[in-house]
Amino acid sequence: MGIEDKIPQGVVLTTLEGVFGWMRQASFWPATFGLACCAIEMMTYGAPRFDAGRWGQEVFRASPRQADLMIISGRVSQKMAPVLRQVYDQMPNPKWVMAMGVCASSGGMFNNYAIVQGGDHLVPVDIYVPGCPPRPDMLIDAMWKLRKDIVMKRPMAANEIAAFEAAEAAALAAPATHEMKGLLR
Amino acid sequence: MTAQHTDYYGTPGEETEGTVYTAMGGGDFADIAREQAERSDETLVINMGPQHPSTHGVLRLMVECDGETVKSIRPGIGFLHTGIEKNMEYRSWTQGTTFVTRMDYVSPLFNEAAYCLAVERLLGIEDRIPQRATEIRVLMMELCRIASHLVAIGTGGMEIGALTVMTIGFREREMILDFFEAVSGLRMNHAYIRPGGVANDLPETGIAQLRTLIGWLEKHLPEYAAFCNENPIFKGRMCGIGHQDLSACFALGVTGPVLRSTGYAWDLRKQQPYCGYETYDFDVITWDTSDAYGRFRVRLQEMWESLKIVKQVTERLDASTGQPVMIDDPKIAWPAKLAVGPDGQGNSHEHIKHIMGESMEALIHHFKLVTEGFRVPVGQAYVPIESPKGEIACHVVSDGGRKPYRVHMRDPGFNHLQSVPIQCEGGMIADVVVAIGSLDPVMGGVDR
Amino acid sequence: MSVRRGMWSAGTGDTSGYGRIVREVVVATPAAGPLGSWYDSVRDRLATLVADPFVKVVFEYGELTFHIPREKLAEAMWALRDDALLRFEFCASVSGVHYPQAAGAELHVVYHLQSMTHNRRLRVETACPDADPHVPSVVATYPAADWHERETWDMFGIIFDGHPHLTRILMPDDWVGHPQRKDYPLGGIPIEYKGTTVPPVDERRSYR
Known part of the structure; x- marks a missing residue:
């Protein structure tokens, strides 16, 4: 007596890509990768007030091998950088990265010897969340944007290979990060 | 490598036998x-x-x-080393508050308080801090203590599989963070306590909101005792685990609930009072088992003592409404009285009107104080206060400039982690997380 | 300790018009005469237990500091901990301070001791030259100083002789240099915003 009774019988036509994207975004597990202040807000994201369990996402996978998303929640120190990369490499494809907070996005206020100036120096970042730390509301917003706009629309098979090749060609043609000028206008 | 050096922790003669x-x-x-x-x-x-x-x-x-x-x-350790101490040497004294608050991010207000008290000692303005500013500091610190203990108990529970303790712990913490947000504008990393006072006064609805919060906490804090105190699994995991007696605490520099769980009533709020703690009525909680369960019970009871102080300070704040919250010294006090405006920004429209339209001198003064900051006399100060984890202290060295010459934060977690071997060696591997959870280190504070 | 001229940090032209401002930085003037309270008795007691223990005794901001030569440090720390009249049984913190201007005593190590028996606090300071950065370890006296001394080695390059395992603690093991020293740059990268570049904070011109 649920919604399934209201759906008319028949055939739905869609792409395999669409089905996979839909399934991927519906079972989308972050790894527990708590670093600093943002990790506390990331825990709050799963705790009662904000309750990621409402859409079935309160489980943080303790093993990177079971995770789809790495939330870089806080400042990445030079000492932590190889660990972060190793955790990323241990995650199976397809995988996504969220840079939570300004430190993970750009180094933030800690422009010094100890902190890597942004998680994107180590791993490809899909979405950046501003804030110091971002509120759990912002994390929820970022999570839904990531799921709806990036995970769900990820290309597959031949399209994925073509997208990889296009991205690689673009990356080879693009100037190195330190040569990029005037991007922040 | 392990066998060559002297084992200072061993009894004499012990080190010669086999692998040490x-x-x-x-x-x-x-x-x-x-x-x-x-x-x-x-x-x-x-x-x-x-x-x-x-x-x-x-x-x-x-x-x-x-x-x-x-x-x-x-x-x-060191995986969260942020270079905060070095970074502070390049920023003004007021900006230092913004840095220290990000050290131990579970109890940010204690970092700020220790730093500001040390700077105030060097400035020689300890006696001139307005009464209301000190009361607000006490209020914020005690609420922060409750929030920090909730995180300690909650994550400690989560790590032994008691997830409910964590979820309800964060539920109460949210209520406290709501109050912090109403006062300072931020849920964490407040930079609210400043040299000379606090950044801004309580909002108009502050006292009412505080009373609601006290009512909420009184209603919900007993749940932890009901869930955990006599829970056989909880006791089975925690009793006798992470044992560390008084002499080991002294030797390894361990303070806070870990020290008090050995039965020694050492609390800097009582022993070396600051911020007027001698005028509040509260007890120092001790336990006599020196183990993880004892620390849990000390934390649980300390939340009630903090709530007692919060209630007392609420009455005092009610009485002191309208009094200044920043030192009456324009050379040090932040010029603007900040408040959240109708545009959602934390500006003071009156102040902007004054400096932009009325007084050139006020504009110059504002500009000099904000960009250059005040100078602090030459010398060094070390101010310890009782954070939820133990003795947090700030060692500040000034060379008379507008920036700190050296700031060192003595974080209790740094010392507590030294005692992990003494608590865990000889025990089961599953008890390691219990012992570490009972020490409650926050790596941001440990590594700085 | 040093003399400062003008308002702006070194390396940039001082265009403020305040170039003739001269300020002398004097650090830690020795205390003269009796100090009052328990301070005199502790000072005198240590002087009877250890021969000639002080470089100077400083009393500022209500805090007592013993400047002890490094040769006497281990002995003085034992006395401070064990003597019944002193009983500073708790070492709260060890940290370093780098004074590159102070020739022959560039690196300072600061110990904060706490007597729980008498409820007193004491600061002990010792210095070593940059060319010979050795200070005896106090781990044998205060095991709590273990990690603190490792951190001070890591951050300042002060070698604590007799420390059981003096390795880096905060920085990676293969790090070069000691970040908290004044001659170590803050690091950081220029920040680009709207087409212009702001240099990292330690390369900007700033007030002293």
Whole structure:
């Protein structure tokens, strides 16, 4: 007596890509990768007030091998950088990265010897969340944007290979990060 | 490598017998694994962390196990080293507050208070801090203590599988953070306590909101005792685990609930009062088991003592409404009285009108104070206060400039992690997370 | 300790018009005469237990500091901990301070001791030259100083003789240099915003 009774019988036509994207975004597990202040807000994201369990996402996978998303929640120190990369490499494809907070996005206020100036120096970042730390509301917003706009629309098979090749060609043609000028206008 | 040096923690003569595992840190995983390969016995060498769900952040533990018994454990820290102390040497004294608050991010207000009290001592304005500012500091610190203990109890519970304790802990913490947000504008990392006072006064609805909060906490804090105190599984996991007696606490510089769980009533709020704590009525909580369960009970009861102080300070704040919250010294006090305006920004429209339209001198003064800051006389000060974890202290050195010459934060977690070997060696590997949870280190404070 | 001229940090032209401002930085003037309270008795007691223990005794901001030569440090620390009249049984913190201007005593190590028996606090300071950065370890006296001394080695490059395992603690093991020293740059990268570049904070011109 649920919604399934209201759906008319028949055939739905869609792409395999669409089905996979839909399934991927519906079972989308972050790894527990708590670093600093943002990790506390990331825990709050799963705790009662904000309750990621409402859409079935309160489980943080303790093993990177079971995770789809790495939330870089806080400042990445030079000492932590190889660990972060190793955790990323241990995650199976397809995988996504969220840079939570300004430190993970750009180094933030800690422009010094100890902190890597942004998680994107180590791993490809899909979405950046501003804030110091971002509120759990912002994390929820970022999570839904990531799921709806990036995970769900990820290309597959031949399209994925073509997208990889296009991205690689673009990356080879693009100037190195330190040569990029005037991007922040 | 382990066998050559003297074991200061051992009894005399002990070090000559066989392989000696000392409590000293250091040594990389590769070294330990190589030594083990040379010994080729049944010892398992396990690396735990720095990315592990039960190590309270980015703590790394290198464990040698015989079966499930921990033979040796060495903590590795530094994975969250942020260079905050160095960074502060390039920023003004007021901006320093913004940096220290990000050290121990579970109890940010204590970092700020220790730093500001040290700066105020050097400025010689300790007696001139307005009464209301001190009361607000006490209020914020005690609420922060409750929030921090909730996180300690909650994450400690989560790590032994009691997830309910964590979820309800964060529920109460949210209520406290709501109040913090109403007062300082931020949920965490407030930079609210400033040299000379606090950044701004309580909002108009502050006292009413505070009374609601007290009512909420009084209603919900008993749940923890009901869930945990006599829970057989909880007691089975915690009683007798992480044992550390008084002499070990002294030797390893351990303070706070860990020290009080040995039965020694050492609380800086009582022993060396600051911020007028001698005028509040509260008790120092102790326990006599020196173990993880004792620390849990001390924390639980300390939340009630903090609530007692919060109630007293609420009455005082009610009485002192309208009094200044920043020192009456325009050379130090932040010029604007900040408040959240109708545009959602934290500006003071009256102040902007004054400096932009009425007084050139006020504009110059504002500009000089904000960009250059005040100068602090030459010297050094060390101000310890009682944070939820123990003695947090700020050692500040000034060379008379507008920037700190050196700031060192003595974080209790740094000392507490030194005592991990003494608590865990000889125990089961599953008890390691219980012992570390009961120490409640916050890696942001440990590594700075 | 040093003399400062003008308002702006070194390396940039001082265009403020305040170039003739001269300020002398004097650090830690020795205390003269009796100090009052328990301070005199502790000072005198240590002087009877250890021969000639002080470089100077400083009393500022209500805090007592013993400047002890490094040769006497281990002995003085034992006395401070064990003597019944002193009983500073708790070492709260060890940290370093780098004074590159103070020739022959560039690196300072600061110990904060706490007597729980008498409820007193004491600061002990010792210095070593940059060319010979050795200070005896106090780990044998205060095991709590273990990690603190490792951190001070890591951050300042002060070698604590007799420390059981003096390795880096906060920085990676293969790090070069000691970040908290004044001659170590803050690091950081220029920040680009709207087409212009702001240099990292330690390369900007700033007030002293």
